[in-house]
Amino acid sequence: MKYLYYPGCSLRSTGRAYEESLLSVLKVLDIPFEELNDWNCCGATSYVSIDETDAFALAARNLALAELQSPDGTINLIAPCSACFLVLLKTERYLESYPDVREKINSTLDKAGLHYHGRVNVRHPLDVFVNDYGLENITKRVKYPLKGLKVASYYGCQMVRPFKTFDHSHYPETMDRLVNALGAEPVDWPLKTRCCGGSLTGTIQEAGLRLNRLLLKEAEKRGADIMLTCCPLCQHNLECYQERINRKFDEKIDMPIAFFTQLMGVALGLSEKELGMQRLFKMPSLNQITHPKGEMVNAW
Amino acid sequence: MRLPTPTTVHSEEEPHKIEKMKRVIRRIKFESELDLNFGERVADRAYGQKLLSCIQCGTCSATCPLAHYMDYTPRKIIAMTREGFKEEVLNSLTIWLCASCYSCYVQCPRQIHITDVMYTLKREAIQMGFHPKRLPIPILAQEFYKRVLKDGRNTESWLLVSLYLRTNPFIMLREAILGLKLFLRGRLTIGREHVKRRDQLHTILEHKKGEAPL
The missing domain is CATH 3.40.50.11810 (Rossmann fold)
Structure with a gap:
């Protein structure tokens, strides 16, 4: 199963360490993933404070792009930032629960040649590591x-x-x-x-x-x-x-x-x-942590 | 010299005095001054009529991490919205202090989507120009909106600079050291991030021109 990866804006600036570490861990665990092409900002908590329909449309563009990128089956879209995770998940759930919202958003997306069919499953990497990888x-x-x-x-x-x-x-x-x-x-x-x-x-x-x-x-x-x-x-x-x-x-x-x-x-x-x-501003000091054989770990 | 007659004094000063008395004395609104359907209209926007079934238990206020900074607790905001205190609600700090942690949303025994209610009130306050001037939170929301509408992505450094310019430019001095530390660690980007297909994004977003006022 291949995952789609949605970085979000913060992982490209203040949260860069999150992106670097997440991708390295995914690679070392051999979990296949691919970045979502031309993703846009999820809108966070601010966009919806100005215009709700546009906020849903903005997030739904990402969901529609995910469907374009993987044509079959359910798509697992990894969103590491909590705000992105929630906004994408909320959009997905509200589009599913409220037919009037779905219709409105899809008619907007249609104008740009996109459509959302409801195949995306928004996932947090923590969930992927613990519940999928095990x-x-x-x-x-x-x-x-x-x-x-x-x-x-x-x-x-x-x-x-x-x-x-x-x-x-x-x-x-x-x-x-x-x-x-x-x-x-x-x-x-x-x-x-x-x-x-x-x-x-x-x-x-x-x-x-x-x-x-x-x-x-x-x-x-x-x-x-x-x-x-x-x-x-x-x-x-x-x-x-x-x-x-x-x-x-x-x-x-x-x-x-x-x-x-x-x-x-x-x-x-x-x-x-x-x-x-x-x-990071402060590196955790792991000096006391010992290897099973008793030697000091100098991983940092 | 002719003194003004008592009647002229009365007619000149009375409206002013009454205004002052209104502000100082009266704390209760007459029904005619309320916007009686306000609650229903907000409930419609915030997914269903559940707002009207609030039992005023106060769970939302108890669970809210920011309640002690608010001028009205979330429970009061719901009561006031339902009763039609439109101006007070839209002028309150409460709606802006809500950080969308959804604690009340999941705890509410009536399943009221309180966070969505707050978003609805925020949108209305911005549209009517009701929010307290220079309060940074609505300004941040507006600047974020502009940035994403233009580029499709948000660049944190640019967002903060535009926020400080519109609220208090001196904050930039306070934040300069932190900004430099972040920059040296590669955590602040100078170049603006944007999507490739801006045309597609703009077709989606400029389709709507905001909601009708409540």
Whole structure:
């Protein structure tokens, strides 16, 4: 089964490390994929604040292009960014549930020579790795088990809500199971899906910083060595504003924030460069993590 | 010197005084001042009439991570929308602070699509020019919209610069160091990303010229 891959705008700028690590992991696991030709922005939360029909049409163009690119059967479209994942999924679901919306959008698409038939299945890479590829298969491929590393998995909001595709809306566990399969230790913490504020750090920073502070403090309190995210905006917020949070609230938070694909890559034995590690502000220190034979892992 | 008669004073000052009294004293709206169908119209746009069946339990406000920054909690916004307090709702900060985390959407015991309600209100507020001036969130939405309408893709660096220029250019100084750090790590691009087939995109998007006002 070949996957189509929808990068989204953030994976080409602030979230470049996510794209690099995701593609490297897909390659090393021999999961076949192909980038969606001439994809456009999903519209995120902003486009729909201006014009809803256009927002659906914008997202539906990607779905229609996916159908053009793979003419038969169900298409699995991988969208790694949580916002893209949700917007594409929501468009797909709303087109299915509301015939009037479907008709309106398809008549718009028809004018540009496109049509959406409903063959696309929007998938998050986490779902693909855990439920398609399988945890046992991942465990088999692990070169450096991340023994002793305590990981707080942060799922963010839009990957699990409002649609329940592969996990619980408030207490998901897929990433924790993956972390476990890599040999690390998932930390039990209650703020897994609490919102990071999204673009609030750029608009009303006071509110944005407080939301992120809460997440960071809780992860720290639960003894996490590293926080994993699956969304470029969550990663950006939690990582880039840490310094400002420390200054403003007189904290001493020092939490590395990585994409889950990066940690996967480390366990699978990929190099720092392949995983875009140099793009992070803080490299997680994995000095204590030992190889099964007792030697130090110097994967970073 | 002839003093003005009490009647002239009365006729000149009274409307002004009444206006002032209205603002200072009256907190309750008369039914004639409400937009009574507002709730129904919003509900229509936000997928079904479920909004009208809200039981005011407050689950949405309790689960909202931003409720304590809002001028009206989500529960109040729903009550006010349903009762026709159109101006108050469209002028509120609440609708803009909603970060679309869908927490209320999945928790609502009446399955009200609260996030979609907020989007509907945001669209209406922008269209009517109701949002607080210089509030960055609606400006960000508008700039994002323009950028994507033009290029089909969003370039984060350009989006932020245009946001700061329209709200407070001095923020650029505050963000300069962070911007530089990101740039050095290859996380900020200068070139603008765009789709190849802009014509196709524009046929799709310029087909619609916005919705009719509520």
